[in-house]
Amino acid sequence: MSKKIVVAGAGHGGIAAAALLARKGFDVTLVEQNEEASLGYDWRDCIQLSCFEETGLEPPPQSELEPLRNLSYFNPRKTVCIPPRKECSSVSMMIERKFLVQHLLRQARESGAELRFSCRAKGAITEGTRVTALETDDGVLPCDLLIDAAGIDSPVRKSLPAECGVLREIAPEDTLFTYRALYEDTGESADMPIYSAYFFHCGNKGFNWVFRDGETVDVLVGSFGGITPQIVQTALADFRTDHPYLGERLLRGGAYSKIPLRRTLPQFVCDGYAAIGDSAAMIEPLSGSGMVLSIRAAGYLCDAVEAASTFSRAELWAYEQAYFRRNLHHILHSDMLKDVLMQMGEKNIDAMFEKKVITTKELNGGKQTAADLWHKATGVLTTPSSIPALWPMVRRSRTEPRLAITLPKTYDAHAVAAWQKAYAAF
Ligand SMILES: Cc1cc2nc3c(=O)[nH]c(=O)nc-3n(C[C@H](O)[C@H](O)[C@H](O)COP(=O)(O)OP(=O)(O)OC[C@H]3O[C@@H](n4cnc5c(N)ncnc54)[C@H](O)[C@@H]3O)c2cc1C
Structure with missing residues (x-):
């Protein structure tokens, strides 16, 4: 049977x-x-x-x-826009x-x-x-x-x-609470990237985007720990100032959901x-x-x-x-970057964008040059408040290869328990 x-x-x-x-x-x-x-x-x-x-x-x-x-990324106070990769x-x-x-x-x-x-x-x-x-x-x-x-x-x-x-x-702090909706496009023009993403938009710990897709304007409001209609309305009002093509009429979606961002x-x-x-x-x-x-x-x-x-x-x-x-590698790397960004807070993220510590290469990938590393070192050293969020990254970067090597190939209760403990503590 x-x-x-x-x-x-x-x-x-x-x-x-x-x-x-x-x-x-x-x-x-x-x-x-x-x-x-x-x-x-x-x-x-x-x-x-x-x-x-x-x-x-x-x-x-x-x-x-x-x-x-591809997305263009804005820092919280919108002074820097990291452009998208050229190719789709x-x-x-x-x-x-x-x-x-x-x-x-x-x-x-x-x-x-x-x-x-x-x-x-x-x-x-x-x-x-x-x-x-x-x-x-x-x-x-x-x-x-x-x-x-x-x-x-x-x-x-x-x-x-x-x-x-x-x-x-x-845990709620490991959950991104989201609102996603597609609004009508008013047809107004604006000199903005068609797919704009924002960290800590309007002071909210999370990640928002507005995407003009040719027919509708797709909005995501993502907030760690919880979301309220007030958070959504504040984000929409700010988007409508910078992206005047974002209309009021809801065409699709309009749903609240959750993502386990851990x-x-x-x-x-x-x-x-x-x-x-x-x-x-x-x-x-x-x-x-x-x-x-x-x-x-x-x-x-x-x-x-x-x-x-x-x-x-x-x-x-x-x-x-x-x-x-x-x-494993992809998950841990992505988890580490998410934690750094969220723990840094909006002022430090502003500094990291403005001092070229966070560039298109961090967000879109690319090989770092000596000049890039110089910008990063001076940027971090002149922003000491960013160091507590960045420091664990050094330790975690060293742990990551060890987790890959020690992943047990076959089941051994002690070895698996030890590995899972190390992974949980990463
Ligand atoms: C706004 C937003 C944007 C996203 N964008 C992307 C993206 O671009 N790319 C991507 O890969 N992922 C994206 N995700 C994440 C993606 O939606 C999820 O990771 C993906 O759906 C996998 O989740 P799932 O299928 O396991 O669970 P779900 O999609 O949550 O499905 C769970 C199912 O279980 C059912 N269910 C729940 N409880 C019960 C019950 N008690 N009895 C019976 N059935 C039950 C639900 O009705 C549902 O059908 C996004 C998520 C959100 C919220």
């Missing part, structure tokens, strides 16, 4: 895993609290197509993709979120996964530290493996006993359980991108599940190991 796998939540990684595992002959049921038609945000986001190639999933058709526009990114493409969800759901359905909508997951049922079933509004679904793709606030992750070792709560959880499996996507904080902490990591993770999970017999924590280490082996 084939093994029973239940997926809680139609997160991207969960749907991708359902498709891949059903294709391999597992008996897969996915439960999602919402109706199918309402799934996916009402806007476009960026994705790298390599994740489809890596997992063997069908990529979205070219007709649904548009090249990603060839690896990242914009896609409608609703289309992407449907594209993945179709593959899951065609592979034979059972999809149940309007069915809310309440929590995991456990025997000791082993997850044995999912409790839903419609009853209990026993399973050999429960895949948790229910997002940042997953009730499944939150219901696990502490002894399972998976972090249950994602490095991926140190442990995201236990006996009979594996988290994927936002429920495991599989996010690039600086950009807030999570779709690629989630879809890639579905590939690692599928490989680990195929090789497993009891879905024990030890067997599922292959999933965590593959995830960290492939993505």
Whole structure:
């Protein structure tokens, strides 16, 4: 008899895993609290197509993709604008979120996964530290493996006993609270970059953007720790001064959501359980991108599940190991930069932009020259208040290669626990 796998939540990684595992002959049921038609945000986001190639999933058709526009970055008091890279990114493409969800759901359905909508997951049922079933509004679904793709606030992750070792709560200070909306374009002209991003915009700890895409004006307001309508209104009013084409009429979106802007959880499996996507904080902490990591993770999970017999924590280490082996450097680097920017505060970020410590090379990549390093050294030394935020970066840069080298190849409880402790302390 084939093994029973239940997926809680139609997160991207969960749907991708359902498709891949059903294709391999597992008996897969996915439960999602919402109706199918309402799934996916009402806007476009960026994705790298390599994740489809890596997992063997069908990529979205070219007709649904548009090249990603590169961002220009402003410091908090808007005295410096770091221009975008000249060329558009060839690896990242914009896609409608609703289309992407449907594209993945179709593959899951065609592979034979059972999809149940309007069915809310309440929590995991456990025997000791082993997850044995999912409790839903419609009853209990026993399973050999429960895949948790229910997002940042997953009730499944939150219901696990502490002894399972998976972090249950994602702290508000590690969460970017967002408002995203598409407004009408008034047609007014303004000498501003079409895709402008702001750090600590209007004094708010976070990251905002305004993007004129030719048809609408796309606005993101992102705030650490919490967001209020007042924060959103202040940002919109300021944007309307600098970007007069930003109209008042809301055309799409207008939704509040959350992004777990922290490095991926140190442990995201236990006996009979594996988290994927936002429920495991599989996010690039600086950009807030999570779709690629989630879809890639579905590939690692599928490989680990195929090789497993009891879905024990030890067997599922292959999933965590593959995830960290492939993505560790990127996640840690991005986490470090995010922490430096957020801990520095707006005055220091202003100084770093103005004194060319933060340049296009930090934000867009590029080789540093001797002159660049000179600017950075003098910039930092003449801004002593920035040093407490920068100093941990020196220590963390030294730890990072060690974490990559010491990642255990096979499961050894002591070695894995030591590695996870070092990773958590990074
Ligand atoms: C404003 C914004 C912009 C973003 N931009 C990008 C971008 O450009 N590129 C990128 O890669 N990422 C981006 N992200 C992040 C991206 O949305 C997530 O990382 C990605 O969706 C992965 O999350 P997920 O699929 O795991 O979870 P989610 O998208 O949160 O999906 C979770 C699913 O589980 C369901 N669910 C929750 N609770 C239950 C329950 N109790 N029972 C049943 N079902 C349940 C939900 O209804 C939902 O369908 C952005 C996020 C936001 C908010």
